[in-house]
Every structure is written in structure tokens, then in C-alpha cells.
Amino acid sequence: MALKKPRLIVVGSGLSGMMASLSLLEMGMPVRLVSYHPPQFSNSVTNRSGICVAANPKEFSDSPEKHFEETLQYGEYLANQNLVREMCYKAPEILNFLSRLGVIFHQTPEGNPDFRTSEGTRFFRLLTSPISFGRRLLYLLDGQLKRYEKEGLLARHEGLELASTLMNPKGDLCGASFINKKTLAVEAWPADAVILCAGGYGGIFSNSISSSFTSGGAMGAVYRVGAKLANPEMIQFAPAVDFGGDQIFSIVNAMLSCGARYRIIGESFSSFPLEEKFPLWKNRAAYDEVVKLMVERPSHFYLDLTHRPKDFILTRLSEIEDLVHKFGKTSLTKNPIPLNISVLCSLGGLWVDENLMSSIPGIFAAGNCQYHYHGASSLEGNIILASLVSGMKAATQAVYYTSGLEQENISQKILDEEIKKQEGINRDIAVLSGAETITHLFEDLRNQLFHGLGPVRSEKDLIGLEKLIVQMRERASHIHLSDVSRFLNEELLNVRRFNGSLDIAHAAVKAALYRKESRGSHHRIDYPKRDDETFLKTTKVSYSTSGPQIAYEDVDTHLVAPKERKFC
Structure with missing residues (x-):
């Protein structure tokens, strides 16, 4: 009897989502690729920085090991050492892949790759493109995926937003539900594994380079049903x-x-x-x-x-x-x-293990949805590299996970109940009454976060900001929708996003309040020094109706011992 193919869903069509999908397809796995926007509207399009690779033949003293050590030091040792090392050693392989794909890099007059320097390193290892690097790479990956779409292995679903995930009695993933942005219709599908590649939550801040759609919606959806967050206080x-x-x-x-x-x-x-x-x-x-x-x-x-x-x-x-x-x-x-x-971006995300699986078995995360690769500060040239490498790894681990899984038959009744639940949430939002508008609430949240959880933080500001977030949750129950139609109602969807953004914002503020040190982009004026003895740890946040629950996990430093970061 032929084995059943695993039911795999990739959420997000940015670089990590496309890389995860392509990796799955090359392994012969059918994929559902779900996204709210077409790829050309992905946040990855805005990346113009290029990619860091220790492969410059003129840099005799550079190596993937040096790249690895600099990345750890730059992130003040909060990153996962095993995964960062793997990323830096895979970088030359990624470069070969991109060259075969057709990515055009700047070249020297002799026709060789023009390696340049960048922030955070004294080596010439940054490769850039004559046009927006992220946009060019997205279009090329999209072209590869279209081949599989014609063959019927890839099913694209654009215009859908993740509403929630379904778990079986053991707490393992067994399905996912989505909302259609045009009709607000809810769809629910069985799933053996879901790879979240829907970006971070940088868009919940004002003055953000990230798109406003990077509001952590998918992350907030799985956080509410049991997935943990890691280092949400770390913002680049x-x-x-x-x-x-x-x-x-x-x-x-x-x-x-x-x-x-x-x-x-x-x-x-x-x-x-x-x-x-x-x-x-x-x-x-x-x-x-x-x-x-x-x-x-x-x-x-x-x-x-x-x-x-x-x-x-x-x-x-x-x-x-x-x-x-x-x-x-x-x-x-x-x-x-x-x-x-x-x-620039959020550095925290879903807590995942070294296989990039979250605290809910079957849910994986890649790109800016997870926290492993950057620590407390990110080399900009590593952002695309981490997205590609984590997308590949999440795909491999999802296949490995599902290969030992007995495929569960989910009754249509369970899927129908999930659809009714999400439709009920939509109805509850539609009948809200009050003087608040979602546009004003989102704008207020973004401004308050940038100033209270911004580049300079203090206990007084963070305590005040947490109180404001609690008040915003109350204000959100008094929203008035100017549009109650069932077609193209972006206002209703924004209310759903706001609730998830508020959950993540609350987790980030409380984690920043508890981290009484300065490390990387987390700068506390009341605790100006780094404190490895107390806070060389990953912040783990669990959702609770009474507020975020904070715990800590030691950072493994067996490969490189932490040392002071100096630029003088």
C-alpha cells in the first residue's frame, strides 16, 4: 500500500516561505502555500542590503568560523550557537544556489563578485545586487515555484490570513483555519505540519521600515493557543x-x-x-x-x-x-x-527548538517568525541569509517529523466547529459599539511602543507602557466599525490583527521590564551594563488571560565563550 503524503502548509510567501516551499517540493512533497499578499508585496522586497558570505578569495584571514564568531559577538551571545554556526558554514552553498538561480551581484572590473564591507564587520563579505536584492530574489524563487504549480504539486492560496491552529487531544497540530480577506469566509484544513514564515512584528512600531502587515498576526494566533514566544523584547x-x-x-x-x-x-x-x-x-x-x-x-x-x-x-x-x-x-x-x-526588524519570535519546531508539535517557524539566529542585535547582511537557511531547515525537519507520524483523520465535524468558532469571532467584532476606531488604536499602539519600548528604555517608562496596553485592551472592546459588510472588510480584519499585536506587545514590554540589563538593541538607561551572570538567558513567554508569564532558559555557549563586544 502506498504511503500517504504528509499534509504540509507553509504560511507566508516571503523569502523564508518560498525557500521552505521550494525545499519541500524538491523533496517530492505536495505543499499548500498560503499568503495574505502576493510575493511582490512581501516585506522581503524592501531588503536592499544583500547577503554576507565568507567566500572572498582576497580575504585570506576570513572564514565561515570568523563569520560565525562575529555574528555571535554582534548579537551579544543570545543567538543559538549551533544554528548560527550551521548558517555561516552554509552561506557559500547558498551563494552557489543563488548564482545558479540567476541572482546578479555587483562585479569588479575583472568580472568577479564585488565583496564589500558592511556594518558590524571589518571583513569584505557583503554581496549586493544592482537592483533591490530582496525583490530580485523573490521573483526568481517565484519562477521556480511556478513550475511545480503547473505540475499540481503546489497549491497557492493568496488572500488568506491565518486565524488559528487546531490541536488533537495530545496537544499536537492537526489542522489550521484561515480567513478570506475578500469575503471573510473561513476555511479549515487538516494539516500534519505548518511552517510559519509570515514575518516578525516590527510593523507594530511607528517609524518602522517593516510593512504595517508585519504585525505578528500569525505569531499571535499560535501564541494564544499555546506556542511560546522567545526574546520578544529584542527589537533591531x-x-x-x-x-x-x-x-x-x-x-x-x-x-x-x-x-x-x-x-x-x-x-x-x-x-x-x-x-x-x-x-x-x-x-x-x-x-x-x-x-x-x-x-x-x-x-x-x-x-x-x-x-x-x-x-x-x-x-x-x-x-x-x-x-x-x-x-x-x-x-x-x-x-x-x-x-x-x-x-529595522524584530529579533524575537516564536520559541522553537534546534529543529525549528515550536512548543506545539507540528508547528515550525522560519525567517523572522523565530528567534534563533540574531540574538540581541542583527548584522543586516545576515537577515536574508538566515531567512533562506531557516526556510530550508524548517522544511527538512517538517518532513522528518511527519515521516514518523501516523496520519490523523480529522472529522469534518471538528473542522466545521472551528469554522463556526472563527465566524462567531467575526460576528462579535461586527456588533461592537463605542467611540474608538481601529485606525486610531493601531496608531496609538505604534507610537506608544516606539517611545516606551524604543531605543532607550527605563523601568518607569515600561511600567507606564504596560498600563497603557492593559487600557488599550479595554478600549478595543469599544470599537465602532464604519464598515460591517462581508466583502473586502479590511477594518474587521484589522481588529483581529490588533488583538494579536496587543498580545505580542504586552509580552515584549513585560520581557523588557524583567530584563534588567543592557544588551544589543535592548538599552536600559537604569541598567546600562550587560549582565551575563543573570541574563545570559533566553526569555520565554507563555500566554495567559491574566497577562504574559515570563520564564528563562539558559543559552548554550559551549562553542564560543561570551566576551565583551568592542568597536574601538
Whole structure:
């Protein structure tokens, strides 16, 4: 008798979701790929930084081991050492895969890959692309998936949002439910494994480079039914090019790779603060070190390329020059570019083991949905690398998990009950009455989080912010929907997202309050020093109706012993 194929669902069509899907398909596994948006609207599109690979033939002293050690040190040793080491040693293999796929990297005049330097490292190991790296890679992966779609192995479901997951009496995953964004119809399917690749929760902050749809909706859905969070207090703050309004761009690392200098410009003075404070590392120091300086002079910080030859800039940064001209009405060759503090991405996520499986058996997480690869601060050139490597690993482990699983026959009655439950939640939201609007509530949450859980934190601010979040939960019960239709009701879906975002925000605030130290992007002005003795631990958060429950898990440091992070 032929064995039944496992029922596998991948949630999210960004880089990690596409990589997970492609890996499963190449193993002969049928896949349901579910996403709210088409791939071209994924948050991965905004990544222009490139990918870090220790494969530069001119860097004789560089190696995957050095890449591994720098990544750990940059993240202040909160990352998983085994998985980070695996990622750094897989990077050259990923580079070969990308080259075969058709990714075009910048090249030297001799036609070789043009390895550049970037923040957080003194080695030349960053590879960038003439066009947005994330967008180019997404389109190429999408092309590969279309082959399998024609063969019937891949079923795409766009316009669906994860509502919840179903568990059997043993607590293992047995299904998942989704809401159709056009009709609000609920669908429920049996599943042996689900791989969450729906991004992080950086979008719940104002001044965020992340899309507002990276609000942690999928993460919040599984958190509420028993999955634990890890290090939710760790948020990557970074300098970003800010042209006002919503025009915030993550192009700093690409500019740094071409020799840009941080510059403070006042009415009667000009200085290069990074070069003065970090004479050895200069402008390549960690983003969180830059942010600390920016907090002191938020309106005077610029990134300057005017000292570089015009032809050099226009050749290497043509796409960014077009962007700066369009939104900033200026030129990289003529003027320094204004910077502001922004949220680059969330570093925490679902707690997963070394097989990337969450605390609910059968639910895996990859990309920014999980916490393992970055620790307390992230090398920007590692973000895409971690997404690709974790997507591949989650796929492999999901197949391994389901291979030893006796496939469960879920009755239609259980699926119908789940559909009724989710439809009931929609009806309850539709009849809410009060003076609050979801747009105002989300805007208030984002602003409060950026200021209270921002680049500078204190016990007083965090306690006040937690009280505000509790009040927001009460305010959310007095929302008035201006649209109660059953078609294209984004307002109702936003209410559902808000509840999940609020759960994650509460977990992040409480975890930050309990972590009484400064580490990476988590900077407490009342506890300015790193405390390895007490807090070299992973924060684990469990959901409770009475509020987040905090516990800690020791970080394994058997490969590299922690040491002080220095940039001088």
C-alpha cells in the first residue's frame, strides 16, 4: 500500500516561505502555500542590503568560523550557537544556489563578485545586487515555484490570513483555519505540519521600515493557543533614510558598503562621530551604537557620500540614487542624506527548538517568525541569509517529523466547529459599539511602543507602557466599525490583527521590564551594563488571560565563550 503524503502548509510567501516551499517540493512533497499578499508585496522586497558570505578569495584571514564568531559577538551571545554556526558554514552553498538561480551581484572590473564591507564587520563579505536584492530574489524563487504549480504539486492560496491552529487531544497540530480577506469566509484544513514564515512584528512600531502587515498576526494566533514566544523584547533599531511621512528606507548598509560616513551637521559645526568614537571600526560599528549617538542628536545625523567620485556612486548605487532623487529631491553625489531612528526588524519570535519546531508539535517557524539566529542585535547582511537557511531547515525537519507520524483523520465535524468558532469571532467584532476606531488604536499602539519600548528604555517608562496596553485592551472592546459588510472588510480584519499585536506587545514590554540589563538593541538607561551572570538567558513567554508569564532558559555557549563586544 502506498504511503500517504504528509499534509504540509507553509504560511507566508516571503523569502523564508518560498525557500521552505521550494525545499519541500524538491523533496517530492505536495505543499499548500498560503499568503495574505502576493510575493511582490512581501516585506522581503524592501531588503536592499544583500547577503554576507565568507567566500572572498582576497580575504585570506576570513572564514565561515570568523563569520560565525562575529555574528555571535554582534548579537551579544543570545543567538543559538549551533544554528548560527550551521548558517555561516552554509552561506557559500547558498551563494552557489543563488548564482545558479540567476541572482546578479555587483562585479569588479575583472568580472568577479564585488565583496564589500558592511556594518558590524571589518571583513569584505557583503554581496549586493544592482537592483533591490530582496525583490530580485523573490521573483526568481517565484519562477521556480511556478513550475511545480503547473505540475499540481503546489497549491497557492493568496488572500488568506491565518486565524488559528487546531490541536488533537495530545496537544499536537492537526489542522489550521484561515480567513478570506475578500469575503471573510473561513476555511479549515487538516494539516500534519505548518511552517510559519509570515514575518516578525516590527510593523507594530511607528517609524518602522517593516510593512504595517508585519504585525505578528500569525505569531499571535499560535501564541494564544499555546506556542511560546522567545526574546520578544529584542527589537533591531537602526539608522534609516527618512524623507518625512512614511518614506523611510533601509538603504544605509548599501551606502556604507560604498564608503558612506556618518556625519553630524549643526549650524556652525560638522563632525564624524563614529570615526571619533570608534577609530578602528569607524562607520562600521554596530547599528545600536549608532542609534545611541543619534538619540543625543536626532535631528542632526546624516549619511554622507559626497566625498566619493560621482561615477562610482552612480554605477554602484544607481537604484538608490533614483530613490533619493524621487523622494528626497536631492542626490547622493551632492548632499548628505538625513537619517532618523527606525525599527529595522524584530529579533524575537516564536520559541522553537534546534529543529525549528515550536512548543506545539507540528508547528515550525522560519525567517523572522523565530528567534534563533540574531540574538540581541542583527548584522543586516545576515537577515536574508538566515531567512533562506531557516526556510530550508524548517522544511527538512517538517518532513522528518511527519515521516514518523501516523496520519490523523480529522472529522469534518471538528473542522466545521472551528469554522463556526472563527465566524462567531467575526460576528462579535461586527456588533461592537463605542467611540474608538481601529485606525486610531493601531496608531496609538505604534507610537506608544516606539517611545516606551524604543531605543532607550527605563523601568518607569515600561511600567507606564504596560498600563497603557492593559487600557488599550479595554478600549478595543469599544470599537465602532464604519464598515460591517462581508466583502473586502479590511477594518474587521484589522481588529483581529490588533488583538494579536496587543498580545505580542504586552509580552515584549513585560520581557523588557524583567530584563534588567543592557544588551544589543535592548538599552536600559537604569541598567546600562550587560549582565551575563543573570541574563545570559533566553526569555520565554507563555500566554495567559491574566497577562504574559515570563520564564528563562539558559543559552548554550559551549562553542564560543561570551566576551565583551568592542568597536574601538
